[in-house]
Amino acid sequence: MNHGRIDDPTTRLVALDWGTSNLRAYRLGDGGAVLESRAAAGGVMAVQERRFETALRALCGDWVDGRAPLIASGMIGSRQGWQEAPYVACPAGLEQAAARLERVALDGGASLHIVPGLRCVGTDGQHDVMRGEETQLWGAGLAPGSVAVLPGTHAKWAWLGAAGEIASFQTYMTGELFGLCTKHGILGRLMRFEQGAPLSEAAFQRGTRLGLAEHGNATHVLFAARTAGLMGELAPEALPDFLSGLLIGIEIGSATRRAKPRELTLIGDDALCARYAAALACAGIQATRAPDEATTQGQWRVAEAAGLLTERAR
């Protein structure tokens, strides 16, 4: 798919947002401005027999052999991806990641530079990982010491240090659990899903408040999404929003228990960020949206820190 072209010859960077399901390619000009974008369902899991270069050239072969450097972030750097870019340990700044780009040689001499993911160890001694989100964080214009949240299948909370580095982060399985419980579980049986229906605000807020207060009873509290339906307290079409609020409330309650920020930045798509903003408001936290181009801005900044942009000029 070709999502429009601006005829500007000065391609400074080809930036690939290469995830599990999709491959999104951007042609960036000065300052990382998006000149052109293309996307295909060519994610890591969709590429047959590890033919990553074929998938890349199918989408933007005309960009690959130009003079612009190529950078990629996301699951393409995982063990299941093209070439593993080992996780960099937190605290980690842009410079540490830029110093650890994984270089993949393409046919014809060009190179693709893969941004490494991050890992950290929580206070509970468990590892956590992210891959792709670190680049969005670096492109979101976050202030040192601030907090950012990336809602999604595996939502990420990131805490920035005094120098703007990613000090620590935590993953919440919020989106995945919502999908599992509604698609495959008993909670979905009492629910009705209406495509494009507006958020059932009362049910969502009720779920959020319950989730915020659960404090250690998550696997019990989730059952309320069944009993509220069984007892006729919530209509079948309100139950999905109740469960969504519940899971987001559990996440916010957990992530802010030790230190509750007054504000934070949300990075993600409109609908999900609106949900999170509403739930955060319930918790007394004000949310600001990051600019839409956080990913490409992050890729641009990493490329710059790695000297890829000047390299090209040589």
Added chain:
Amino acid sequence: MNHGRIDDPTTRLVALDWGTSNLRAYRLGDGGAVLESRAAAGGVMAVQERRFETALRALCGDWVDGRAPLIASGMIGSRQGWQEAPYVACPAGLEQAAARLERVALDGGASLHIVPGLRCVGTDGQHDVMRGEETQLWGAGLAPGSVAVLPGTHAKWAWLGAAGEIASFQTYMTGELFGLCTKHGILGRLMRFEQGAPLSEAAFQRGTRLGLAEHGNATHVLFAARTAGLMGELAPEALPDFLSGLLIGIEIGSATRRAKPRELTLIGDDALCARYAAALACAGIQATRAPDEATTQGQWRVAEAAGLLTERAR
């Protein structure tokens, strides 16, 4: 299937344990002793077009038209079952349930008596429900003031009052979440399942300890079952037991946070009860197993309290 017959003509009660997937029928003699048992995959969800009587007669038509009264417990009394037996509110004793049996008239004049489930409202204001487990609790020989746990898809914790009544209870979605995460979720992707393999004790205990300590971070802590695999800390065949320990630990931590009993009774199958006993030991709680015939003993006691056994003698 016919699981053996003891030729004893004195059938005092026909007891049906009729759940979502299976129908188990027992012919009980004096004192509720099991004389004969049969089972079929004739659970509520398996019966087509609500032909419950056909399913019942297919399994034990020869028992139905005898002189013994019939009692049933489990999902057969739900809205999706044969006839709804409305939930009785906690605190509830055997007598309250016995007074609210739902009578179903069978062809030929016999009656089936369905034991009602229980409901209660938690300190968080949410409803909880059980159906079938209440009968097992009444048959488990529990002491007044004691605590009992029924592991399973939706594990139940029950707290008994001073008069032996069920004062309150809580459901945990432990078994369902384990199934969803391992069968349909990302956590299952790094796992290897070995039929009949012994419990990986170290991994199970590690999960249990993490779950016991999570205190409000459940939807984050679950992600450790991915990272422990990613980081090579646990082998693929140990990961299922790690996740199992994690979920059981979360459950025990939650259910015992306000008041930790020194001991409790486990009601359920051997393998699952052994897992729970090990996890409870981690938490410093001693577990005792209820007798295997808790269900039929409970059905016997309810029938007795309802006067069904003397009724038959008329």
